[in-house]
Amino acid sequence: MPLTDTAIRNTASREKPYKIFDGGGLHLLINPGGSRLWRLKYRFGGREKLLSLGPYPLVSLKLAREKRDAAKLLLLEDKDPGEERKLARIEAERERAVTFGVVAREYLSKLEKEGRAPATLKKLNWLISQTEPMLSERPVAQIETPDVLRLLRQVESKGTYETTSRLRSTIGSVFRYAIATGRAHKDPTEALKGALIRPQVRSRSAILDPKELGLLLNRIDAFSGQPATKHALHLLALLAPRPGELRLATWDEFERQEATWRVPAERMKMRRPHRVPLPRQALDQLKELHRHTGTSDYLFPSARSWKKPMSENTLNAALRRMGYSSDQITAHGFRATFSTFANESGLWAADAVERALAHVEGNDVRRAYVRGEHWEERVRMADWWAKKLDQLRTDAAGQ
Incomplete structure (x- = not known):
């Protein structure tokens, strides 16, 4: 018989852990200390496995059933829900480790190996330093257009419009490198074209008389x-x-x-x-x-x-x-x-x-x-x- 919230609330802890079942392998483990944990029992590759779905009541009965159904859909696609969760966790950790600063340093190293002039590299290093700490410690895949705009507005507020323009371009180059190397999916600076104050183009002063x-x-x-x-x-x-x-x-x-x-x-x-x-x-x-x-x-x-x-x-x-x-x-x-x-x-x-x-x-x-x-x-x-x-x-x- 399927579980109800009332039935779950009326359960009491015992000297030993015990389970109450909902259906489709979903059950609630009740521990002696009173904690209640959702579990899903399933079979994959001929082996019985167990998947943790979270604690009750933080994970409600309705949400636990949704998680069970999502796991069942993965099984229909011949995917192990437990392994898929591990892969998602690894990917999330990898994204958190790959910050904008890490990608920027890698990008500058690439330019140095390509033989860019020392003066150019010095300027780019200085521009990248302007992203600290607002962007440099952020996962590059999680940075959005408003995040970049906030940084650029700070630089722009000093009246350094040419620097702001170059910084936007440099940040964009780092993001395009991140996309090419599989660490990001979009360049948030693309949407900023026209959003910043355009610097006046000044010719180099020269004597022509x-x-x-x-x-x-x-x-x-x-x-x-x-x-x-x-x-x-x-x-x-x-x-x-x-x-x-x-x-x-x-x-x-x-x-x-x-x-x-x-x-x-x-x-x-x-x-x-x-x-x-x-x-x-x-x-x-x-x-x-x-x-x-x-x-x-x-x-x-x-x-x-x-x-x-x-x-x-x-x-x-x-x-x-x-x-x-x-x-x-x-x-x-x-x-x-x-x-x-x-x-x-x-x-x-x-x-x-x-x-x-x-x-x-x-x-x-x-x-x-x-x-x-x-x-x-x-x-x-x-x-x-x-x-x-x-x-x-x-x-x-x-x-």
Whole structure:
């Protein structure tokens, strides 16, 4: 006869445990101490087994019957309810162990093995550190969109909109890696597009007026700081590299007999090796610079230790010392200066200018055809640009 709640409440404990049965293998075990525990007896693979369903009255008679029926459905599918419960428990424990922080560290390790630039890895590590502790200790599969939004709103409230945007992108990259490796099922940052304040896009400040450029070159000539810093500024103007590419340059990358600087792929933004033609004026700068820093591996070693490169703030600090604000020029702005003058001259193919700047064609089809380095043209362009700077310097000095 099926059990009723009244019958269960009227049961009393005895000296020994005993059972009262409901049906289909479901029964209630009543212990001497008064505890009442639901059990399900079933057979699987020819063996009798027992499944615990929880204590009464926390698990009511109705809920116990629902659990019994769910177990019976698994048996119909030739699944052992006890083993299925163990697997679910293991999976839950695995999910709790796989936190966002664990996946993020694994993702960063992957990028490092792929040869990402140290500067890039440093920035990503810093961004990931912003997720502590709000996300880093949470199981990655349990993080929802509102959880990420709360974190991003905290960062956004400081007015750092660019950082907020990059942090959202980085968190999204970690989630996509988690999905690919079977630790998550969705990327909660997808729904946040448009929810955050969009940072204003600002171009790198650069000097584009010929007279002002000539004055700047003369001020660099008169710079009274470290000689290496002065040479670095001159080489920025002459060669238009990214500041990081120049700051981390080592002497073994320069073939002065062939007048070529070979920048290895790991230091390039687009992860491709890059050749830079060296005009006579650049070779003169290198010759003079070698007198000051030739015993270091780096062209521009740190003032504190010659085993380390110059600080990334040194060049911009030198420009500020010469009286230029960040709205007038930055170290990166020399690239825009070169690009503007070269393109507006009408003397050089746009592809040659882009290749000189180590830009990669964004159009996939076009990139498949534009593979050359335009080396011969770039050699002539480098010579033209060096002479152009000399002329601007002379013109400004005579005014």
